[in-house]
Amino acid sequence: MISVGGVGVLFEGELDDGFEDGFRTTFARRYLPDVLRGDARPNVIIERFKGEKFRVFSSLYDVNSKDYYKLESAVPQAYKNEAPVFFLLQATARAGARKGRIFITDSVSVINENGKAVLFVGYPHTGKSTISALALSEGLPLLSTENTVVDVRDGRIFVIGGTDVLVYDPKxxxxxxxxxxxxxxxxSGYRIVDISSSERRIALRRGVEIEKIIVLHAAFGGGDASFSPVRGRKIKKTLWYFSTSLLKGMDYYEPAPLYMPMSDEINSNLNRLLDLAVESYSGAMFEAFGNHRDVFRRTLLFY
Structure with a gap:
C-alpha cells in the first residue's frame, strides 16, 4: 500500500513484477504528490491485471468512502508506459477532494521570507519551473513543484502536500x-532536483498558510513585473480550473482519461475552498506579468 498526497492506495491482484514500485520512481514523483509507503486505511483500491496496454475496465465510486478500479497494465515507466501514473493522479485527486484535500494542478509553492507560502499557478510555459529554480538559487524552500495539495482551516488555505521533483531547463x-x-x-537534458527532506515533511504535516496566490504570465523577454489584482468571480473561475483539472483528466493519458463523477461531498469541499478564496484572498491574489526574476523578487523577497 502507498499514500499519494495523503490518500491511501491499496493495490491488489498481479503485483509480482514491481508494479507498485513503478509509482515511486523519480518520473512518477514528478506528478504524484508525496508518494509514501502507506499504512492508513485505503481510500482507493486498485486490482491490477498484467497486460501490455493500459486500460481501466471497471470503476466503482463512493462505496463506504472508497473508490474501486480494475485495470490492465504493464509496469509504470517513463517514456514507455506513463498512463498508469496519470490515472493514479486522477484517482487520488478525486479521493482527496472527497476528504477535503484539494489537488491544485499546474502549480508550485514556495516559502517566503515571512515563513508563509506563495502559491503560483499557471498554464504550461508561464514560468513555474523558472520561479522554482530561482527560489532554490536564493535558498528559499520549495513545497511543491507541479501539483500542490491544499486544505481549508481557520479561514485560510494551507499547503499540506505536493510533488517533490523539479524538472527545469538549464538555460x-x-x-x-x-x-x-x-x-x-x-x-532531453533537462535537470532534475529532488526537494524531499525531513524539514519539508514536517512543514507540510503542520500545513503552511498561503499568504498570496499568483497567476503567472512570466517570460524570459518580459520587462519589469506588473501585477493585476484578481477579485470576485474571477478568483472562483481561475481556481475552479486549477482545482478540478485533475478530476476531469486534463493530464491526458491513453487511451483516454476516465469520466469520474463529482459527488455532492466533492462539490461541497471544492466550493468551500472557492468561497474562502473569494472572502480571504481578494486582496492577495494577482496576475503577474514580466520577466521571471522581477516577478520572483517582488512576490517572494520584497514586502
Missing part, C-alpha cells in the same frame, strides 16, 4: 546567472 541558469544543485537529467 534558466545561463539567462539569469544562477546556480542550482541538481541530481540527474532527463533524456
Amino acid at each position: 534558466i541558469e545561463e539567462i539569469y546567472g544562477i546556480k542550482v544543485e541538481y541530481q540527474d537529467t532527463t533524456r
